[in-house]
Amino acid sequence: MKAIISIELYKIFRRPRTYIAFGAIAALIMVIQLGLKMDGQSYAAFLMKDINDTLTVDGKVLNGYLICYILLQLLLVHVPLLVALIAADMISGEANLGTLRLLFTTPYSRTQWVMGKFIAASIYTIVLLIWLAFLALFVSMWVFGTDDLFLMKSNYVVLIQEKDVLWRYVGAFVFASFSLLTVTSLGFLMSSISNNSIGPIVGTMSAIVFFTILSTLNIPLFSVVKPYLFTTHMNNWKEFFDIKVNENNEAIYGTILNVAKIKTSLIVLTLHIILFVTASVIITKRKDILS
């Protein structure tokens, strides 16, 4: 298995396409960081318009922690599309080139090949997420400095103490890894069905876009299916940044408001991963490689 993973990783990181995602993430993050560095104060003033009517906010609101949150909000919606670029090509790419036959005639079983490929694709996904975390969090902390996290949500504001923030990001990135691995497994499933590269990539992207739209629409008809869609749960990394308050409306240090929501989302995402990978294994085992 180790040999399969090594071979698959070698193949992934030899392809120029792999680095498109790394380049795209770096370019996007740097452009947003540059924009906020140059004109972030007016952006912050716009966000804080309602608050400034009543209160004076003293401190470094536009710090590395807030920048990272803004970046994650923007990017974690789009990174799945970049993940699909690689994951959805893992089996179908081999089928398209005709090398799948060759792989399946080796002493390793089809299941081992599928699992090895999935683990390699997952490692790529995690490396991409680490790259995102490094640029979005650590570079932002270095460029903008750190302070309390003054988070402006739609209906309320959360002020999290500086020393209470970093572990939340660790939690959020671990959660995001589950979200992205779900996309990886979906891409993998699509890849196992098809025999060409483009179809599964476009199919995975379309599925993500379709389900994301369903998840974000507040129409009662869709409310029935929303809890079962993985896209509904992918955005719940934000729950790490909501804090409990006591009866005096004082935020409680080190707490998360809705731990159950995070747990449920992790379970749903894990079930999706298991379902998609199992389906991939079954489909690949039955795959006709002779014709």
Place this chain on the structure above:
Amino acid sequence: MKRIFIHGLVLILLFLSNNVIAQVDPLIEKVSQKLALVNDYVAEGVMKTDVSFIKASLGKVKVYFKKPNLLKVKKEGGISLLPKGGVSVTINSLLNTKQYIALPAGTQQYKGKELRVIKLVPTDDKLDWVISTLWIDPTDALVYKTFTTTKENGSYEITMEYSSYANMGLPSKIIFAFNTKDYKLPNGITLEFGDEDPVSKQKALKNKKGSIEITYTNYVINKGVSNSMF
């Protein structure tokens, strides 16, 4: 000519009466004398922000004051939230200017004390406040509550509790209460699609009073405070 004379006379009388009233009210004078003992102070305390749409934890603050009315609240690291313009409208800033008319408005019961109510009306148009009501304990000349209406920043209610530093008129706890406006950011900006709070919860966060509460733990009085602190 006659009209100008009458207007001039009225203005002179008003000016004289203002000064007479401001100087005559002995209780206000007693409070002012007590406050005059403090030229400056640096106080350490714990600040609590209680605004319906803000989740914030307690924070350590330092409060700097210098005569006549310089006041600054600084949080020790981190972001602090203070009522806009409200913190500066303290008893010191009200009384130290001496530019007001004091109007007695009876007595009221407040936490078991018989307090005298005095309304202050500023005589200088440039002052930020329009009217202020003070609830003063006549026995120890301590102001327990003020309600001030400002020109641009709404109304503020300030309540005070006293302990160790009561002899100098410095409170051990001060609560700034103010009206908050609605807070709402479009989902398109916060990118919070699909997780709308129930309307009832949103309504509960609106149209409520906010307060900033500072509990002082220590005062350093008349040791000098640099102007750069403000």
